[in-house]
Amino acid sequence: MCATGANALRPDPAALVAWGSNFAPYTLDGEPWRLLTGAFVHIGFPHLLSNMVVLLLLGRTTERLYGNLRFLALYLFAAVSGGIVSILMHPGVNSAGASGAIFGVAGALLAFVLRYRKELPAELAARNRRAMLVFILYSLYRGLVQHGVDNAAHFGGLVGGVLIGALLARPLTEEARERSSRPSAIAATTAAVLFLAALSWPLTHLNPDRLQEASFDRLLIELQPAQKKTLADVIAWSHSRIASQIERDAASNRIITQLLPEWDAMYAKVESAPLPPGSRYVPLRATMLRYLDDNRRMYRLAAVLLAHPQELDAAAFAPIRALAKDAHAQIDEIKRLAPQLRGNPARR
Structure with missing residues (x-):
């Protein structure tokens, strides 16, 4: 290993x-x-x-x-x-x-x-x-x-x-x-x-509700590599030069062609994952969807602003700052909820 x-x-x-x-x-x-x-x-x-x-x-x-x-x-x-x-x-x-x-x-x-x-x-x-x-x-x-x-x-x-x-x-x-x-x-x-x-x-005849929750745990595990790749791409993008309009256009295009599809793909997988009504996983899924959506909206706004530099002012950045703050709050909530559920490794 x-x-x-x-x-x-x-x-x-x-x-x-x-x-x-x-x-x-x-x-x-x-x-x-x-x-x-x-x-x-x-x-x-x-x-x-x-x-x-x-x-x-x-x-x-x-x-x-x-x-x-x-x-x-x-x-x-x-x-x-x-x-x-x-x-x-x-x-x-x-x-x-x-x-x-x-x-x-x-x-x-x-x-x-x-x-x-x-x-x-x-x-x-x-x-x-x-x-x-x-x-x-x-x-x-x-x-x-x-x-x-x-x-x-x-x-x-x-x-x-x-x-x-x-x-x-x-x-x-x-x-x-x-x-x-x-x-x-x-x-x-x-x-x-x-x-x-x-x-x-x-x-081979386990409770369907328990199997749905277990399948959601499987999704969480399988999302880890995709999330790591997306965050690595975000870090690489954040180091892009944006001194000229050509560089800003390239950075905007990178968001549209690379970052947004990655956030959208993770959002779609979490949104489509079935859970039984009243499952303890429902709050975690809702929090994850909010976190992913915050990032989708944040980078979509960033792409627009980079392509239209004439709109770059303090007011234009306020929604991005608000979304970034909310995304961090959702991360804290995910860290609080996830250990309470059953998908963590267990020693034996």
Whole structure:
């Protein structure tokens, strides 16, 4: 991600989507692989580091108990089950991170020490059981009280890990492990298929209103590159020389042929985006439209004034100053409204 210009500490939503985060408008629109790849995308290096430390602490013991292939299977299944539950609970969240799969590892370790507690040393079984319960309960509680944490993915990964872990777990003695290896693999595979099949119907029949809001979140992400380009073009235009009338005419023409179409295109996309009546996104869309319209009108007036320098006086600039002031006010309102909605990235 960093090699493509993404911020190493806090990549923007567009970068997360480009690298495979789990976001319902994309996942349910022909990109189901995001249910898995979302577990390998992280919202910055600190997020990645914290997840890998926890995975190292939990994974070493769990991998020894299950074996390499079974550990890999339960890890990947927990990642997918966490991704599915994340979409079912809040399709407007742009989710990324490995902690759903890590919760699956914790659930599998808990399932093992509960199922084979008599084969493990009593102190070891009790210590791991307490540690997993504390980790699970504390982490779920922290996800409830902390903003920007995808607790649904945690819960989905936990359920998936407990389910598949309980079925994949084998006794510790070599002979018993060999004897139960094939039946346990068949049982786990059957349960995984049935579990995913049971979730497939609600996953493909989400509430239309929630999907419309999620699609609006997708639009906000997809508008980011266009907005950055437009602002870069505005900055480049502001450095244009306008000493002569020829230069003023060129600057005016650049507004008409380049800047205004860019503002108009963004306005049209936001205006045409459907939202359910009473949606919390309606005030944000109205504010965005006002901001975009302020800029359209402001640059249209600037183009006229540059082409007719005889009209350049203090009164002629007053409407432009008023529109610029209102546009800045709308930016402040957008910054206030946007974090309250669900389209921001969520760690898991």
